[in-house]
Amino acid sequence: MIVLFTDFGLTGPYVGQVKAVLARTAPGVPVIDLFADAPAHDPRLAAYLLAAFAGEFPSGSVFLAVVDPGVGGPRRPLAVQADGRWYVGPDNGLFELVVRRARSARCVEIAWRPERLSASFHGRDLFAPVAAELAKGHPPPGPECPLAAIRHPELPDDLAQVVYVDGFGNAMTGLRATAVPAAARLVAGGCRLARAGTFSDVSPGDAFWYENANGLVEIAVNQGRADRALGLGVGAVVAVEA
Amino acid sequence: MIVLFTDFGLTGPYVGQVKAVLARTAPGVPVIDLFADAPAHDPRLAAYLLAAFAGEFPSGSVFLAVVDPGVGGPRRPLAVQADGRWYVGPDNGLFELVVRRARSARCVEIAWRPERLSASFHGRDLFAPVAAELAKGHPPPGPECPLAAIRHPELPDDLAQVVYVDGFGNAMTGLRATAVPAAARLVAGGCRLARAGTFSDVSPGDAFWYENANGLVEIAVNQGRADRALGLGVGAVVAVEA
Amino acid sequence: MIVLFTDFGLTGPYVGQVKAVLARTAPGVPVIDLFADAPAHDPRLAAYLLAAFAGEFPSGSVFLAVVDPGVGGPRRPLAVQADGRWYVGPDNGLFELVVRRARSARCVEIAWRPERLSASFHGRDLFAPVAAELAKGHPPPGPECPLAAIRHPELPDDLAQVVYVDGFGNAMTGLRATAVPAAARLVAGGCRLARAGTFSDVSPGDAFWYENANGLVEIAVNQGRADRALGLGVGAVVAVEA
Numbered sequence: 180m181i182v183l184f185t186d187f188g189l190t191g192p193y194v195g196q197v198k199a200v201l202a203r204t205a206p207g208v209p210v211i212d213l214f215a216d217a218p219a220h221d222p223r224l225a226a227y228l229l230a231a232f233a234g235e236f237p238s239g240s241v242f243l244a245v246v247d248p249g250v251g252g253p254r255r256p257l258a259v260q261a262d263g264r265w266y267v268g269p270d271n272g273l274f275e276l277v278v279r280r281a282r283s284a285r286c287v288e289i290a291w292r293p294e295r296l297s298a299s300f301h302g303r304d305l306f307a308p309v310a311a312e313l314a315k316g317h318p319p320p321g322p323e324c325p326l327a328a329i330r331h332p333e334l335p336d337d338l339a340q341v342v343y344v345d346g347f348g349n350a351m352t353g354l355r356a357t358a359v360p361a362a363a364r365l366v367a368g369g370c371r372l373a374r375a376g377t378f379s380d381v382s383p384g385d386a387f388w389y390e391n392a393n394g395l396v397e398i399a400v401n402q403g404r405a406d407r408a409l410g411l412g413v414g415a416v417v418a419v420e421a
Numbered sequence: 422m423i424v425l426f427t428d429f430g431l432t433g434p435y436v437g438q439v440k441a442v443l444a445r446t447a448p449g450v451p452v453i454d455l456f457a458d459a460p461a462h463d464p465r466l467a468a469y470l471l472a473a474f475a476g477e478f479p480s481g482s483v484f485l486a487v488v489d490p491g492v493g494g495p496r497r498p499l500a501v502q503a504d505g506r507w508y509v510g511p512d513n514g515l516f517e518l519v520v521r522r523a524r525s526a527r528c529v530e531i532a533w534r535p536e537r538l539s540a541s542f543h544g545r546d547l548f549a550p551v552a553a554e555l556a557k558g559h560p561p562p563g564p565e566c567p568l569a570a571i572r573h574p575e576l577p578d579d580l581a582q583v584v585y586v587d588g589f590g591n592a593m594t595g596l597r598a599t600a601v602p603a604a605a606r607l608v609a610g611g612c613r614l615a616r617a618g619t620f621s622d623v624s625p626g627d628a629f630w631y632e633n634a635n636g637l638v639e640i641a642v643n644q645g646r647a648d649r650a651l652g653l654g655v656g657a658v659v660a661v662e663a
Numbered sequence: 664m665i666v667l668f669t670d671f672g673l674t675g676p677y678v679g680q681v682k683a684v685l686a687r688t689a690p691g692v693p694v695i696d697l698f699a700d701a702p703a704h705d706p707r708l709a710a711y712l713l714a715a716f717a718g719e720f721p722s723g724s725v726f727l728a729v730v731d732p733g734v735g736g737p738r739r740p741l742a743v744q745a746d747g748r749w750y751v752g753p754d755n756g757l758f759e760l761v762v763r764r765a766r767s768a769r770c771v772e773i774a775w776r777p778e779r780l781s782a783s784f785h786g787r788d789l790f791a792p793v794a795a796e797l798a799k800g801h802p803p804p805g806p807e808c809p810l811a812a813i814r815h816p817e818l819p820d821d822l823a824q825v826v827y828v829d830g831f832g833n834a835m836t837g838l839r840a841t842a843v844p845a846a847a848r849l850v851a852g853g854c855r856l857a858r859a860g861t862f863s864d865v866s867p868g869d870a871f872w873y874e875n876a877n878g879l880v881e882i883a884v885n886q887g888r889a890d891r892a893l894g895l896g897v898g899a900v901v902a903v904e905a
Contacts, residue, residue, distance in 0.1 A: 346430030
């Protein structure tokens with residue numbers, strides 16, 4: 180299974196072109212659209228989103244993970260293996276939380292280059308072919324690189340910022356619910372929010388936080404939009420009051 | 422074939438996570454995105470949309486149909502078989518029109534529960550695995566339940582409301598075109614509309630109603646947007662003047 | 664491989680219904696979403712977009728290409744073969760640039776009609792079944808038609824207009840980069856733009872033009888939206904100053 184995690188956007192030909200490469204190179208391998216709207220150009224925020232969602236996918240899954248503002252520049256292309264899953268994408272911190280939370284991990288710097296390498300679309304030209312080969316069980320095309328060389332120790336274990344706002348206006352944070360006491364208040368958009376089990380536990384229009392279906396602290400409003408009610412966008416800072 | 426009919430939205434990881442479960446549980450079974458933007462949180466409106474579109478799918482198709490405002494509450498999970506197609510989702514009226522219009526139908530209450538059942542995402546955790554098993558030809562995991570127990574006789578046979586607005590601003594109603602005389606006027610947004618065969622039968626900018634490609638009465642404007650021209654959104658009431 | 668190139672929109676059931684037909688008629692054939700938001704109702708603009716993106720797909724690919732404002736009217740349905748790829752869609756100029764740039768091409772007028780042919784959705788009822796049969800290697804269902812009968816010599820070889828704006832606000836033109844001198848200025852939205860290699864070659868906020876990953880002249884702003892900064896939408900005219 181190849182899982183797409185990108186900021187390519189839902190419109191435009193970009194995801195489709197990547198899928199065409201995958202279909203040709205790894206025919207018959209299922210391809211799953213997880214996020215096409217990961218935090219744009221922000222691998223730091225995206226790192227927490229990727230780590231929260233990757234764990235449910237089976238061992239052997241290959242993540243094509245491209246949030247790559249430095250495309251065309253000197254950043255290295257990587258294939259990282261963590262807990263049996265592969266992650267293919269740029270060396271910019273995107274894989275830091277996946278690696279940090281893994282029981283085992285290793286890293287390969289992609290040395291292979293395609294015949295045609297556009298300046299702006301390494302997702303299609305470089306990362307997709309590598310992901311397809313890994314999904315077929317082939318070895319990664321490059322030398323092992325020390326894990327230490329790709330680590331970003333400056334990133335916190337949990338991030339008290341909004342990392343995604345879904346179509347209903349619910350705001351996912353980079354905080355794992357297990358890292359926040361159940362009785363804690365969350366301060367977001369100037370409001371102090373209590374925890375609830377799920378939407379129907381609060382009155383319509385009330386804002387709250389809860390553990391979402393992927394283990395993240397998520398801010399929501401029952402029958403409403405938390406993003407508008409609280410003025411929350413991707414990157415907004417929240418605070419935990421224990 | 423598994424057909425997705427949900428209000429999960431086009432953005433966000435929800436449809437992708439469901440598809441990952443389907444790909445693992447029923448590998449090789451085609452999965453079709455029919456609606457990810459069915460009327461949100463409104464199974465009554467969605468019921469008319471589902472019934473209008475389901476009929477073109479072949480016998481044996483499995484609909485994963487999740488418009489489920491009561492997720493996490495006491496509503497029962499169902500697998501309904503109607504005219505050879507399966508419908509998996511919540512017991513909230515979503516399947517009423519499918520059942521009412523079927524030549525044959527039966528109902529099973531899903532008794533199986535997964536190891537992990539989140540409070541907010543039964544589409545992924547409960548309904549998707551069941552749909553995948555049904556698509557493989559396995560029996561539904563629970564006891565038969567009397568059809569009478571899931572019926573919603575209060576719903577009309579045809580619904581004089583807008584049930585969907587497409588990306589072009591065309592407004593589908595819950596009225597089957599066969600239920601409306603061809604000479605009838607439709608009153609919508611304060612305007613009285615005549616029937617036309619298709620867009621090019623009227624002048625640019627003119628509003629009209631027609632039988633859409635799925636048999637529903639649809640309100641449209643040639644080379645324009647009916648939703649804006651007439652102020653129509655999902656749920657808007659229309660009237661038939663015979 | 665079947666490639667979808669339509670103006671059906673990202674929302675709504677239209678692409679899904681087409682895919683259901685393809686899955687039934689050509690099971691196992693990969694289907695790629697290239698564009699669901701090609702220039703709406705404008706086959707002339709869409710022709711340049713299609714020609715720019717088709718070349719990367721392998722021989723034997725079948726393009727289901729439907730930008731069809733005349734649906735239900737007298738325009739002929741076509742299956743055009745160019746450089747080993749099939750293009751199925753309406754006879755309205757959409758295939759002109761593909762044919763003009765091809766080393767070899769031929770044309771078939773689709774004579775087959777389905778049992779059910781809706782007035783408004785030939786993409787599902789007529790073109791999708793034909794595309795599926797071609798993808799299986801079956802011959803096109805109709806007589807050869809002289810290429811001259813479907814040509815549109817009035818279209819220029821390159822089009823100095825915006826043909827697509829992507830989700831990031833980058834504006835693709837109908838100009839191939841090979842047709843524009845590298846030192847040329849592009850005048851768009853009242854601004855004169857120089858060429859750059861890629862985004863990171865200019866300062867944040869600066870507008871420029873570059874050869875995009877599909878060979879088209881594209882107008883962009885580093886870390887910004889060219890569409891808003893320059894007031895560019897689909898159809899906007901640009902000029903080349905050599």
